[in-house]
Amino acid sequence: MEKVKVMVVDDSRISRMMIASMLAKTNFEVCAMAENGAEAVELYREARPDIVTMDMNLPDADGIEVSRRIHGIDPQCKIVMISAMKDAKLMMQGRLAGISSFLQKPVSTNELIDTLLMLCQDSVGAVSIFRESYVPSFVKVFQDGLAQLLGLKSEISITHEEDSVLHIEGVAVIIGITGSPKGRIAVYMSTETMRRFAKTMLQLSGDNGEVSDEEAEATVEECSNIIAGRGVSKLNDVFRDREMRVTPPGTISGSDIRIANPELISFDIKATTKLGDICMNVGFSRGV
Amino acid sequence: MAMDAKLVNPFIDAFTSVFPQMGFPAPVRKGMSLKDKIANSLGVTVIVGFTKQLRGNVVYNMSEDTAKYIASTMMMGMPVPEFDAMAQSAISELSNMLTATAATNITGLGLEVDISTPSLGVGAGAQVKISDEQYLVVVMDLGGHPVEIDIAVSS
Numbered sequence: 215m216e217k218v219k220v221m222v223v224d225d226s227r228i229s230r231m232m233i234a235s236m237l238a239k240t241n242f243e244v245c246a247m248a249e250n251g252a253e254a255v256e257l258y259r260e261a262r263p264d265i266v267t268m269d270m271n272l273p274d275a276d277g278i279e280v281s282r283r284i285h286g287i288d289p290q291c292k293i294v295m296i297s298a299m300k301d302a303k304l305m306m307q308g309r310l311a312g313i314s315s316f317l318q319k320p321v322s323t324n325e326l327i328d329t330l331l332m333l334c335q336d337s338v339g340a341v342s343i344f345r346e347s348y349v350p351s352f353v354k355v356f357q358d359g360l361a362q363l364l365g366l367k368s369e370i371s372i373t374h375e376e377d378s379v380l381h382i383e384g385v386a387v388i389i390g391i392t393g394s395p396k397g398r399i400a401v402y403m404s405t406e407t408m409r410r411f412a413k414t415m416l417q418l419s420g421d422n423g424e425v426s427d428e429e430a431e432a433t434v435e436e437c438s439n440i441i442a443g444r445g446v447s448k449l450n451d452v453f454r455d456r457e458m459r460v461t462p463p464g465t466i467s468g469s470d471i472r473i474a475n476p477e478l479i480s481f482d483i484k485a486t487t488k489l490g491d492i493c494m495n496v497g498f499s500r501g502v
Numbered sequence: 503m504a505m506d507a508k509l510v511n512p513f514i515d516a517f518t519s520v521f522p523q524m525g526f527p528a529p530v531r532k533g534m535s536l537k538d539k540i541a542n543s544l545g546v547t548v549i550v551g552f553t554k555q556l557r558g559n560v561v562y563n564m565s566e567d568t569a570k571y572i573a574s575t576m577m578m579g580m581p582v583p584e585f586d587a588m589a590q591s592a593i594s595e596l597s598n599m600l601t602a603t604a605a606t607n608i609t610g611l612g613l614e615v616d617i618s619t620p621s622l623g624v625g626a627g628a629q630v631k632i633s634d635e636q637y638l639v640v641v642m643d644l645g646g647h648p649v650e651i652d653i654a655v656s657s
Contacts, residue, residue: 382625390551390559390618398551398621431631461551461618464559464632468543471625476591478619499619 218334219245221263223254223280224296225272233267233296236323241346242330251275251283258284258291265330268313270297270304278304278311285312292333296321328453341374341479344498349481351448352399352496356483359441360492364414368485368492378480380495382471384408385431387438390461391446397498399445399460400473401438407490408434414489427467435463441494510534510638512607513560513651516600517642524596526575532641532648539635541652543628545569546585548597551618556608558655559632562597566624568647569593585624594620613657 220242224230227249234244246261248254251274258266266284270277281293294315295308305316315329331343353370360366380386386402403411405427412430413419415437425433439460446458466473480497517529541547545566551559564572566585573589574582576596582589597620605615623630630652637654 388549388551388621390549390553390621392551392553392616392618396617396619398619400621435631457616459553459616461553462557462559464549464551464561464621464630466543466547466549466623466628466630468625468628471623471628474587474590474594474622474624475619476587476594476622497619 217241217243218265218330219243219261219263220330221246221248221254221257221261221266223248223251223266223272223277224269225249226269229269233321233326236321236326237330240327242327249273251280254280255283255287258287262288264292265333266291266293267326268293268295270295270299278307278313281308281313282311294329294333324452340498344479345372345374345481347452348449348498349483349496351452352445352494353483355441355444355448356485356494359437359444360485360487363437363440364411364489366414366485366487366489368487371484371486373482373484374480375482378482378495380473380482380493382466382473383469385434385465385467386471386473387435388464388466388473389439389442391458391498392461393458394456395458395498397478397496398475399438399442399497400495401434401441401493402473402495403434403492404490405467407492410489411437411492431465431467435465438494439463445496508611509556509608509655509657510640510653512604512611513600513653514640514642515607516603517649517651520596520600520603521644524576525578526572527645529642529644529649532643533639534641535639536636537639537652539631539633539637541630541632541637541639541650543623543626543630544650545624545626546593547623547628547630548593549621549623549630549632550597550601552605552655553616553618555613556615556655556657558653560601560604560655561630561632561650561652562600563630563650563652564648566626568644568649571647572596572644572649590622590624594622597622 246257268277384404389399391397412433478497483494546569548562570582573592633654640651
């Protein structure tokens with residue numbers, strides 16, 4: 215995904231640096247910084263950022279007036295007002311000047327990123343947003359979970375297919391996601407991998423007892439539940455007010471089963487391990 | 503996790519109110535029973551999960567023939583010879599409508615609930631474990647086509 219260009223307008227050097235550092239490890243790139251209104255208008259023309267963060271108090275004009283001027287250059291511009299005050303009158307004036315969102319100082323990293331993501335989603339598309347912002351959390355908890363729960367090393371590969379259908383030869387644990395966005399997680403693997411998974415998890419070696427398929431399924435279900443729960447709580451840490459929760463697991467087993475979720479944008483995260491391939495498919499409803 | 507009988511009516515009411523709106527004959531309740539942990543797929547199963555004050559899953563379980571009949575009726579009588587992507591999408595959407603209506607009915611009981619997106623499983627012989635304990639099965643007849651609702655939710 216292409217970097218999303220952000221211009222920061224603030225008369226305080228510290229504030230500009232803070233915003234730049236919040237965005238440092240994200241897909242947002244600070245392409246310009248302006249310390250007053252005149253400079254902001256000039257730099258907007260040159261740099262054509264995707265999003266502008268705007269301080270209210272600037273030495274030569276207020277943020278609303280500067281936003282109005284930028285909006286005059288580009289009616290499609292996306293401006294986030296960051297100010298110490300946030301009242302209804304300011305917001306109304308700001309909306310009329312073309313400001314899309316309002317944040318109150320001090321702004322947390324999460325709030326800022328969340329707001330910018332929502333603003334740019336039309337231009338970069340929901341698939342990219344999910345891939346860049348949601349999927350990495352699940353990759354991390356999946357890989358960490360396999361390491362912690364089973365002592366498993368894994369190689370991860372991620373694929374995205376439109377309207378993908380999962381083909382199950384073995385077991386799939388399905389865990390729903392409620393809140394915004396809605397979705398579901400499906401952890402699936404072959405029957406053989408499931409048996410090895412359970413024996414590893416329960417620390418049973420060759421002659422140290424067998425595990426029934428029912429027990430093996432229960433083991434996979436429990437691990438999947440833990441990993442899915444961690445993934446969603448990680449997202450909740452980053453994106454507040456989304457109230458994302460996981461449903462209790464449902465487990466489908468058998469051969470030649472297809473699982474479809476027609477309305478989801480989904481990503482298949484495959485962990486290649488010594489026990490076999492363990493897959494986690496994470497899908498989100500279109501439209502955040 | 504004990505199944506509360508009062509939580510069954512919201513699902514039955516959803517069934518009887520949603521289907522006639524889409525041009526189906528009025529569904530009739532055929533039977534109710536308790537089962538243990540696992541449901542055997544009749545061919546097509548749709549799982550929808552619940553969170554907040556009610557947690558669990560509901561599964562709509564039907565044969566592929568029934569699923570094709572429902573999809574065809576939803577699409578104004580268009581023939582559905584194969585249970586293809588469009589038919590799957592119709593069943594998925596229907597399950598979403600049924601569950602959202604049930605959720606609204608449950609809210610009327612004073613319980614706050616939220617539902618997940620539906621997951622549709624296709625394949626005869628699949629086993630679906632939806633509960634660690636017993637769950638409730640309601641069989642509804644829809645114009646001669648049976649649809650099983652497997653309910654495993656509790657507050």
